[in-house]
Amino acid sequence: MRAIHKGLEPPSLSRHRSSQHADYANYPDKDNLRAALVAEQRGLCCYCLSRIRPTGQEMKIAHWHSRGKYPSEQLDYSNLLGACKGGEGQPRIQQHCDTRQANKDLSRNPANLAHRVEDFIRFEGDGRVLSENPSFDTDLNEVLNLNTPFLINNRKATLDAFIHVLPTHGPLPPNQLRKWLRAWNGETTAGELHPFCLVVVYWLRKRLARL
Numbered sequence: 001m002r003a004i005h006k007g008l009e010p011p012s013l014s015r016h017r018s019s020q021h022a023d024y025a026n027y028p029d030k031d032n033l034r035a036a037l038v039a040e041q042r043g044l045c046c047y048c049l050s051r052i053r054p055t056g057q058e059m060k061i062a063h064w065h066s067r068g069k070y071p072s073e074q075l076d077y078s079n080l081l082g083a084c085k086g087g088e089g090q091p092r093i094q095q096h097c098d099t100r101q102a103n104k105d106l107s108r109n110p111a112n113l114a115h116r117v118e119d120f121i122r123f124e125g126d127g128r129v130l131s132e133n134p135s136f137d138t139d140l141n142e143v144l145n146l147n148t149p150f151l152i153n154n155r156k157a158t159l160d161a162f163i164h165v166l167p168t169h170g171p172l173p174p175n176q177l178r179k180w181l182r183a184w185n186g187e188t189t190a191g192e193l194h195p196f197c198l199v200v201v202y203w204l205r206k207r208l209a210r211l
Contacts, residue, residue: 001047001129001140002198003118004111007040009077017075024067024074033061037082043192046081046110047097047144048151051195060085062098064109081111087148096145104143107135123202127156158196159203177208 012029016022027033034054037046045052045059052059062083065073073079086099108115120131121140128147131137140146166172181204186193194200 001108001110001117001121001146002044002049003113003116004041004046004081005113006078006111007036010036013075013077022075023071024063027075030056030061033080034059034082037061037080041082042186044195044197045084045097047083048086048146049196049198050084050151050154051192052082052084054082058085059083060088060098062101064106064111066101066103066105068103069105078111087150093145094148094150096148096151100145101143106139106143107133108139118198121198121202123155123159123199125156125159127152127154127159127199129155129199155196155199158194159199162200162203172207174208174211177204177211180204181208 010029010032012032013027016027016029031054034056038052038054038059041052043051043053046062060083062081063070063074064079064081067074070079081098083098084096086097087095088099092100108117108120110117117136120133120136122130122132124130129140131140169176181201182188184194184197184200184204186197
């Protein structure tokens with residue numbers, strides 16, 4: 001889970017919210033909403049950081065606070081996130097992200113910078129994501145199921161691929177590590193980020209902290 005810097009909401013969402021009898025179900029411009037969410041999330045799912053594309057077939061519009069329990073927030077842009085399909089249609093044990101969450105509450109919202117989601121996450125070398133905060137760890141493991149084997153394997157493969165090429169660069173001075181950190185964290189470009197990028201960002205931060 002990576003911190004999301006929310007941008008301006010689509011004008012059509014503002015207009016719709018001010019109209020009579022407006023709700024999420026009758027909002028007619030979900031294509032523009034998907035595009036806005038994917039752009040500000042740098043092409044990554046708000047929870048697992050897998051690749052998403054702004055189509056109804058390749059992503060979901062997630063409500064951090066569910067529509068069922070918090071109807072007053074269903075058109076609040078700060079409550080809207082772009083999520084992967086999360087094993088939709090698969091057995092519950094294989095589901096993850098918004099599909100798995102359903103109407104359950106989460107303790108932290110990646111789009112609320114005050115929640116500092118990245119500060120409460122750690123990655124293990126085997127690809128697991130954990131938190132020392134009990135409530136957040138429950139969110140990651142039980143509510144969102146972010147340690148389903150599919151996601152563990154993808155995170156591990158991303159980190160292994162990065163580490164595998166390190167010997168070809170010779171000595172790794174701090175300035176080189178910082179350069180990679182900025183790149184993997186999206187500070188040097190404005191486009192899409194690499195899927196599961198945060199596992200490499202975490203590794204680089206730990207490596208720099210030891211220097």
